[in-house]
Amino acid sequence: xxxxxxxxxxxxxxIIIYIIFKLWFYPVLVMGGDLSHFYPEMIKNIPLMxxxxxxQRGSGLGGYYAPFLWNHFIITVPFLLIGKLTAFxxxxxxxxxxxxxxxxxxxxxxxLFAKKLFKDSAYALLSSILYTTNTYILMVVGGGQxxxxxxxxxxxxxxxxxxxxINNFIEKRNSTFFLALIAGLxxxxxxxxxxxxxxxxxxxxxxxxxxxxxSVLKMKPRVRMFPYLLYALxxxxxxxxxxxxxxxxxxxxxxxxxxxxxxxxxLRDVAVQYFSFAKLEYSFSLLHPNWFHNIFGKVDFMKSxxxxxxxxxxASLFFVNVEKTAAKQKETKYIxxxxxxxxxxxxxxxxxxxxxxxxxxFLFHVVPGFQLFRDPTKFxxxxxxxxxxxxxxxxxxxxxxxxxxxxxxxxHKKIFMxxxxxxxxxxxxxxxxKPAIQGNLSGTFKSTSLPEDYIKLKNFLVSDNAYYRTLWVxxxxxxxxxxxxxxxxxxxxxFKVNSSSAVINKLxxxxxxxxxxELSVRYVIVPFDAEKELFMRDRKYDEKLYKNxxxxxxxxxxxxxxSNFGSIKVFEVKNPKDHFWFADGNNSFKWKQITPTHYxxxxxxxxxxxRIIFSESFDPNWNASSMDIITPSEIYxxxxxxxxxxxxxxxxxxxxxxxxxxxxxxxxxxxxxxxxILLILSRRKEYGQSL
Amino acid sequence: MSLFFLLIFWIFIIFRYKxxxxxxxxxxxxxxxxxxxxxxYSLSVLAEQIVTLIFLIIFIGILQNIxxxxxxxxxxxxxxxxxxxxxxxxxxxxxxxxxxFIREAMSRISKRVIIRKPSFSSILTILLIGVIMSFxxxxxxxxxxxxxxxxxxxxxxxxxxPNIEQVEPKVVYRGTKxxxxxxxxxxxxxxxxxxxNQYGEIKNVDYWSDSKIIFTVPLDWKTGKIxxxxxxxxxxxxxxHIFHSNIATITLIxxxxxxxxxxxxYFDQIKYLDKEVLKLNGI
Numbered sequence: 001x002x003x004x005x006x007x008x009x010x011x012x013x014x015i016i017i018y019i020i021f022k023l024w025f026y027p028v029l030v031m032g033g034d035l036s037h038f039y040p041e042m043i044k045n046i047p048l049m050x051x052x053x054x055x056q057r058g059s060g061l062g063g064y065y066a067p068f069l070w071n072h073f074i075i076t077v078p079f080l081l082i083g084k085l086t087a088f089x090x091x092x093x094x095x096x097x098x099x100x101x102x103x104x105x106x107x108x109x110x111x112l113f114a115k116k117l118f119k120d121s122a123y124a125l126l127s128s129i130l131y132t133t134n135t136y137i138l139m140v141v142g143g144g145q146x147x148x149x150x151x152x153x154x155x156x157x158x159x160x161x162x163x164x165x166i167n168n169f170i171e172k173r174n175s176t177f178f179l180a181l182i183a184g185l186x187x188x189x190x191x192x193x194x195x196x197x198x199x200x201x202x203x204x205x206x207x208x209x210x211x212x213x214x215s216v217l218k219m220k221p222r223v224r225m226f227p228y229l230l231y232a233l234x235x236x237x238x239x240x241x242x243x244x245x246x247x248x249x250x251x252x253x254x255x256x257x258x259x260x261x262x263x264x265x266x267l268r269d270v271a272v273q274y275f276s277f278a279k280l281e282y283s284f285s286l287l288h289p290n291w292f293h294n295i296f297g298k299v300d301f302m303k304s305x306x307x308x309x310x311x312x313x314x315a316s317l318f319f320v321n322v323e324k325t326a327a328k329q330k331e332t333k334y335i336x337x338x339x340x341x342x343x344x345x346x347x348x349x350x351x352x353x354x355x356x357x358x359x360x361x362f363l364f365h366v367v368p369g370f371q372l373f374r375d376p377t378k379f380x381x382x383x384x385x386x387x388x389x390x391x392x393x394x395x396x397x398x399x400x401x402x403x404x405x406x407x408x409x410x411x412h413k414k415i416f417m418x419x420x421x422x423x424x425x426x427x428x429x430x431x432x433x434k435p436a437i438q439g440n441l442s443g444t445f446k447s448t449s450l451p452e453d454y455i456k457l458k459n460f461l462v463s464d465n466a467y468y469r470t471l472w473v474x475x476x477x478x479x480x481x482x483x484x485x486x487x488x489x490x491x492x493x494x495f496k497v498n499s500s501s502a503v504i505n506k507l508x509x510x511x512x513x514x515x516x517x518e519l520s521v522r523y524v525i526v527p528f529d530a531e532k533e534l535f536m537r538d539r540k541y542d543e544k545l546y547k548n549x550x551x552x553x554x555x556x557x558x559x560x561x562x563s564n565f566g567s568i569k570v571f572e573v574k575n576p577k578d579h580f581w582f583a584d585g586n587n588s589f590k591w592k593q594i595t596p597t598h599y600x601x602x603x604x605x606x607x608x609x610x611r612i613i614f615s616e617s618f619d620p621n622w623n624a625s626s627m628d629i630i631t632p633s634e635i636y637x638x639x640x641x642x643x644x645x646x647x648x649x650x651x652x653x654x655x656x657x658x659x660x661x662x663x664x665x666x667x668x669x670x671x672x673x674x675x676x677i678l679l680i681l682s683r684r685k686e687y688g689q690s691l
Numbered sequence: 692m693s694l695f696f697l698l699i700f701w702i703f704i705i706f707r708y709k710x711x712x713x714x715x716x717x718x719x720x721x722x723x724x725x726x727x728x729x730x731x732y733s734l735s736v737l738a739e740q741i742v743t744l745i746f747l748i749i750f751i752g753i754l755q756n757i758x759x760x761x762x763x764x765x766x767x768x769x770x771x772x773x774x775x776x777x778x779x780x781x782x783x784x785x786x787x788x789x790x791x792f793i794r795e796a797m798s799r800i801s802k803r804v805i806i807r808k809p810s811f812s813s814i815l816t817i818l819l820i821g822v823i824m825s826f827x828x829x830x831x832x833x834x835x836x837x838x839x840x841x842x843x844x845x846x847x848x849x850x851x852x853p854n855i856e857q858v859e860p861k862v863v864y865r866g867t868k869x870x871x872x873x874x875x876x877x878x879x880x881x882x883x884x885x886x887x888n889q890y891g892e893i894k895n896v897d898y899w900s901d902s903k904i905i906f907t908v909p910l911d912w913k914t915g916k917i918x919x920x921x922x923x924x925x926x927x928x929x930x931x932h933i934f935h936s937n938i939a940t941i942t943l944i945x946x947x948x949x950x951x952x953x954x955x956x957y958f959d960q961i962k963y964l965d966k967e968v969l970k971l972n973g974i
Contacts, residue, residue: 281742304727307742311723314749317716320756332760339753346746355694355743 005121013125017103020133020436023447024099029091031531032443033294035098035144036478037450038090041462043083045483046076050246050665051596052657055616056482060469060489061519061639062616066250066661071147074192098146099444106132106153113156114389116164117334123392131156131388135288135306136380138436142294142443151197152381154190155204159385161186162205162236166212169228170219178682180231181675184239191244196372200381204341209233211337242671249664254621254657269352272364275375276351283349284310286383292435294442306432313342313390319397335393338386345382348373451530453566454479460565461486467579468522473507473549474500474534477527484596489521500535500549504556513558513573518637520615522576524559526550528567583611583642589651597655607647614641614653626651694740698747705755712759715752719745851875853884853921853936859968862942862957863908868897868971869941871904876921883924888917905971914945 005013023030031037050072057063079097082088088096107128114127131137132153141149165179190198209232216228241248277289277299285306289299317339320332352360364370373379435441458481461470467485475490482488491503506512507524516524526549527534532541535549550569553559559571580591580601588604601608613636614622622633622641626648636642645651701718704710722745729738857872876899877884886893886904890912898905904921921936944953961974 279739280746281739284742284746302730302738304730304738307723307726310745311720314716314719317749317752317756318713320712320760336753336756336760339749343746343750343753355747 005125009122009125013129016129016133016433017107020138020433021099021103021445023445024095024103026447027091028447029449030094030099030444030446031144031448031478032446033143033145035094035146035444038079038083038093039458039481040083040089041458042481042483043080043093046080046083047596048077048080049595050661052250052661053597053616053619053655055484055487055596058617059493060476060482060487061494062487064254064619064621064657066247066254066657069247069250069661070192070195070244072192072246074189075147098150099141102141102146102149102153103132105150105157106137109153109156109160110388113160114392116160117331117389118392118396120396123396126392126395127388130391131384133433133436134286134384134388135291135432136286136377136384138441138445139288139290139292139294142441142445144443148194148197148378151190151193151201154186154193155197155201155381155385158183158186158190158198158201159205162232163208166208166232169231170212170215175682176231177235178679180235181239181679181682184236185243185675187236188240188243191240196378197381199369199372200378204345204382204385207340207344208337211333239671239675243668243675245667245671246661246664249667250657250660253660269361271374272361272376273352276353276357276360278350278377278380279353280346280350280355281307283346283380283383286310286380286387288377288380292441309387309391309432310342312394313387314339316390316394316397319394319400331393335390338390338393341382342386342390345379345386349376349379349383351376448531450479451528451567453528453568454481454530457481457525457565457568457570467520468576469520470523470525471516471519471521472525472527473503473553477529477534478531480525480527484593489519500545501552504549504552507553507556507559516573517576518613518615518640520576520579521573523562524553524571524573526553526569526571577613577615579615581613581615583613583636597658599653601648601651601653603649607649608645608651609647610645611636612643612645612651614643616641619655621656622653623656624651624653694744694747697744698751701748702751705751712752712755715748715755719748719752722748851923851925851932852934853877853923855919855921855936855939858919858939858941859964860957860960860972861940862944862953862960864944864946864957865908865910865912867908868968869906869908870965870968870971871906871919871921871939872902873921873936874902875923876901876904877923885922886919887922888919893919908943912943914943917941917943 018025029037050069052064052066052069053062054065054068055062057065057068075097079093082096083093110131111124111128114124115121118124118127137149137152140152161179161183165176165183168176168179187198187202190201212232213225213228216225279289279302281287281302282289282299285302286309287303287306290296291300293300316335320335347356348360348363350360351357360376364373436445439445454477461481461483465485469487469489470480470482471489471491471494472480473491475492476482476488480488491500491506492498495503495506497503497506507516509515526546529535529541529546535542535545537545553569553571554561556571559573562570562572578591580589580599589601589608590604591599591601593599599614601612608626612624614633616622618633618635618639618641620633624631624633624643624645626645629646629648631643631645633641633643643651643653701715705715722741726738726741726745729735729741853873853875855871855873857870859870859872860867863869871886886896886906893906893909895909896904896906918938918940920938923934923936925932925934942953942956944951944957961969964974
């Protein structure tokens with residue numbers, strides 16, 4: 001039993017991680033799916049404090065953002081601070097903020113949990129490899145979903161602390177309160193990374209919670225159930241709610257279910273059925289349905305080799321109930337718990353696919369919070385957590401089998417078993433990691449470069465201080481520059497269509513010129529499709545579409561081509577309106593942005609009189625106040641805010657939902673301070689031995 | 692639904708013969724090993740159902756395990772007992788193990804069933820076995836039917852895949868007429884089917900029928916090995932599918948270069964060429 005990892009084991013572990021994630025260790029730009037590119041100017045534009053309005057939401061017209069603020073302090077603020085304090089470019093920043101933290105947290109947390117369970121570093125390292133390099137997480141981080149990746153990485157930490165907490169309570173140790181606070185803090189952090197993964201983690205922990213509850217109910221006196229509920233449920237739960245109050249309070253008070261914001265179609269049965277990509281054999285085998293091309297919706301063939309994984313994992317069930325020693329019983333308890341977790345995760349991850357597909361639909365409609373799981377693959381977390389521990393448990397137990405031909409020669413047995421171990425590991429790697437080793441994975445596993453044309457365009461836009469928007473046809477490219485002064489509108493999203501030709505048809509409408517002027521759009525941009533993901537026909541890049549788009553836009557008389565951006569084609573719209581403009585009325589005024597939820601209008605000479613249009617998405621929570629008169633926003637042209645102002649020299653336009661964010665912020669800060677004080681005061685007593 | 696009858700049958704076995712969870716996991720392991728073979732023989736529907744069965748049986752096994760941990764496990768026949776028996780007994784064959792199981796099962800059955808006045812419960816048990824066996828047979832039949840349907844669908848796809856059976860001549864000069872014989876070439880005017888080589892579509896086709904294509908080797912082709920195949924595009928449920936025939940290879944030789952072994956090969960093949968091909972090329 002190796003308590004500390006040997007150099008050879010660590011070396012092998014490092015080599016495997018390096019081979020799979022090798023590109024992350026070179027100074028090259030990687031991008032994928034949800035991981036876009038940020039210019040230093042864009043980072044400087046990010047606000048330090050959380051705001052309930054975001055200029056890029058609503059397809060570039062601005063929108064209510066409170067339900068999406070959860071990651072503000074964990075991602076946005078470090079991003080802003082590191083970006084501002086250092087001269088790091090995006091290539092380094094994406095590694096410092098996303099890629100390396102994922103690797104470090106995932107390896108460490110899974111290693112620590114396994115170490116507590118196995119008391120053997122070699123198996124713990126194996127567990128860590130399985131957890132960090134399975135097809136699910138490779139597809140997630142490959143697709144640039146780094147926040148999900150980071151929440152996933154934290155999950156074993158949360159399991160470790162929570163299980164320690166329950167065990168400590170059952171075994172009547174002293175550090176339960178300390179662990180309850182830590183558990184609350186960790187889950188709060190996980191919620192800040194991704195609420196769905198935190199939800200799945202809590203579902204997994206729920207099983208152990210009920211086991212703890214059953215154990216406590218057997219104890220005497222039964223009154224101990226109440227402190228158990230306090231430590232295992234209420235302290236962590238309230239910590240999570242209060243720490244995240246800065247976004248939970250606005251959501252509770254003003255509504256804004258993040259899923260409902262996406263539209264009713266996302267909540268229909270058809271949508272859930274569509275997103276149930278994984279069949280049972282995929283989820284059961286811990287095989288991501290999109291492995292390894294990672295094209296959304298393209299389910300690859302089932303690879304029978306992956307069925308070795310559940311075979312190895314559930315083979316651990318052969319070794320339960322063999323001995324009645326305390327250690328063995330403890331191990332049995334974990335094997336049964338982890339197996340149930342694996343079965344439960346496989347069942348949910350397959351979504352509406354058979355068997356019992358209707359159960360998922362029922363849960364989706366009935367269980368609170370389940371609406372977040374339109375895409376059921378998030379439940380792969382439970383499977384990967386379960387299998388990453390069960391497989392090493394099987395291998396460990398295989399070593400204990402007394403084979404008759406090795407009975408007298410234990411040294412031979414060990415050599416045989418270690419060979420078996422190596423073979424199984426290589427077998428696993430061969431099937432699981434072959435595309436990764438060969439460099440066939442896409443997204444963040446492929447290097448890319450920032451085209452010069454985009455830098456030119458960015459410099460051009462940054463140099464212009466006037467307010468205007470850019471309209472991207474068909475949609476905003478990942479290298480696109482946007483800021484609060486130059487928000488970017490995605491054509492497909494804005495016009496609610498799904499092709500560049502449909503966007504052009506909308507632009508050919510009689511009033512399209514006036515619409516773009518009112519939207520403050522100054523430039524219509526056809527991006528250079530560097531990532532080959534915008535101009536697609538049958539999931540393949542088609543240059544004809546790109547050329548046709550340019551040609552057809554060129555035929556629109558009121559669009560004037562602007563040269564000097566190479567493959568990026570830019571057309572100018574003459575006389576776009578400002579961010580604030582008069583629908584009727586006179587006199588001129590100037591405006592400035594105090595915060596993203598507060599603007600100030602000052603009359604240049606005389607007083608402001610008339611109806612002022614604020615070209616952001618209409619929201620009745622925008623108010624204009626001058627002196628003591630508060631004017632609510634009225635809808636203009638079906639989409640903008642407008643305010644009727646009478647004889648004002650100064651007008652303050654504010655977003656009223658912001659005050660709930662401030663109230664929530666105060667609660668969050670006070671909770672954090674209280675928890676840290678309590679943590680310092682409470683004594684930490686060997687909580688780690690409880691597993 | 693058919694799977695659940697198999698599952699109920701297994702639950703019945705557990706209750707009737709008190710088999711332990713490890714025996715359940717042994718069954719799971721055996722089913723795991725069956726899966727790749729089913730895929731190998733293109734029985735994908737069966738393979739999917741086997742995975743579902745594995746999944747459900749594992750779940751049953753875990754529940755069994757929890758039950759056993761709360762009760763005396765010696766009451767159940769466990770795998771480790773069998774495992775150690777196998778390895779501690781010399782010259783014990785697989786048949787011996789099976790016979791041990793069957794003898795044990797039969798003795799248990801005989802104790803219950805062969806009695807002077809059959810009790811109500813024993814009659815019920817026999818009836819239940821009968822029903823479950825019938826359903827199991829029905830399950831196998833349904834699985835077979837599903838597989839047959841899938842095979843029929845595959846046959847429907849095969850109808851769209853062209854097949855080249857013969858290409859003559861195989862060594863050619865520029866200007867030689869080549870005849871391709873085979874199946875499901877369809878008709879060229881459908882536009883979605885085309886004759887192609889590694890450089891692109893071959894457009895100068897002289898004759899095209901469902902079983903025969905004749906074309907002339909263009910003067911601008913490069914010498915060397917040339918791969919020929921037929922490509923058929925079809926729309927199925929709004930998706931475009933491209934079907935390729937098998938690839939046939941011909942060798943194009945130059946008329947202006949020195950006399951080589953390939954020129955000998957050209958004249959050698961003439962002895963064996965079909966009359967139609969000879970006539971097409973004026974020989």
